[in-house]
Amino acid sequence: MCLTHETTSTSKTTRRASVVVTRASATDEAKQVVPKVIIDNLSDPLATILEIEFGDKLGELADTCEAIRNLGLDISRAEITESNQNRFYVTDHQSSEKITASARLEDLRQTVLTTMCYYHPEAQEFVQQTARNSKPYEVADDAETEYVTPTKKKRQIVPTRITVTSVSNGTKSKLLIETTDRPGLLSEIVRVLKDLNLNVVQAEIDTIGAAAVDTMLCTYHGKALNDNMEQLVVNTLQYYLGRLDRDESY
Known part of the structure; x- marks a missing residue:
């Protein structure tokens, strides 16, 4: 009888613990609502x-x-x-x-x-945990100078993903940009695309917590991007959006 009683008590305790864990998980999920x-x-x-x-x-x-x-x-x-x-x-x-x-x-x-x-x-x-507040890999910019400055420049590597696919029967290209959100990001993207002579036909700008997920339909001289142009766009955006320069005091 004693053994049976202990088994029953253990079973009840396990069920109670399971309920507590379930409630805790539900609470954690509620806390993770992302703007x-x-x-x-x-x-x-x-x-x-x-x-x-x-x-x-x-x-x-x-x-x-x-x-x-x-x-x-x-x-x-x-x-x-x-x-x-x-x-x-x-x-x-x-x-x-x-x-x-x-x-x-x-x-x-x-x-x-x-x-x-x-x-x-x-x-x-969640909102606007900018690249400056994240902890990406940092690379010191050791470019030679003729004089010593009171600050040195460091470059942060910001996780950034760029993909380009052809859409609309090959007449346009869809550009998907995933990176860390920060003020002025959209303006920087558009500036880079204009410098490459790309025309942005339509766009969707998504800010999900600290992440920016931007989708743009683009053309190059009225047509979809060819393979060489796609690679150029990816490399250029990766260079400008994937790095963040900032000054640090000695």
């Missing part, structure tokens, strides 16, 4: 679609809407789903057209992220 800001210029021909997600923490987003309007933008339509996906159709106030300028898209992205962090401080744990 998402997606700017979609692909899906709608007339408006830029802005999607914002952060679990059930965002509420009505009235402050975010006001901040967007302060950028000279209009929200022509809004959709709030039961799964806490907030979707806004954004147009320029003066032209009533979708937003295409990279600088304005970057302003929109930064405004949404800043507002989210202000009203929801818990988002700061």
Whole structure:
């Protein structure tokens, strides 16, 4: 009888422990809700679609809407789903057209992220952990100089992945960029592509926690990129986006 009693007690203890572990896992998953800001210029021909997600923490987003309007933008339509996906159709106030300028898209992205962090401080744990705050591999830039400066420059290697594929019956190329988010990233990408004479036809800019996942449809002189051009684009973007220069005091 004693042996049976101990076995039953052990079984109950195991079940209780299992319940505790399950609840702890559920709590951990709830804590891992990652804020998402997606700017979609692909899906709608007339408006830029802005999607914002952060679990059930965002509420009505009235402050975010006001901040967007302060950028000279209009929200022509809004959709709030039961799964806490907030979707806004954004147009320029003066032209009533979708937003295409990279600088304005970057302003929109930064405004949404800043507002989210202000009203929801818990988002700061995820949002804009920039390359400067990450811990990538560092390489000292030991270029020779004729004089000694009070600072030395170090270069951080930022994890970056670039892929190029052909789409739309070979008339365009899809460029997928995955890297660490930081202010000015979109402007830097567009600058590099312009220097390579690429035309960005459409784009989707996704900010998921500290990660940036940007998709762009591009052409080169009206056509999809050939193999040599694809390699050039990958190498150039990898060079500029995969490294971050910063100064460190001695």
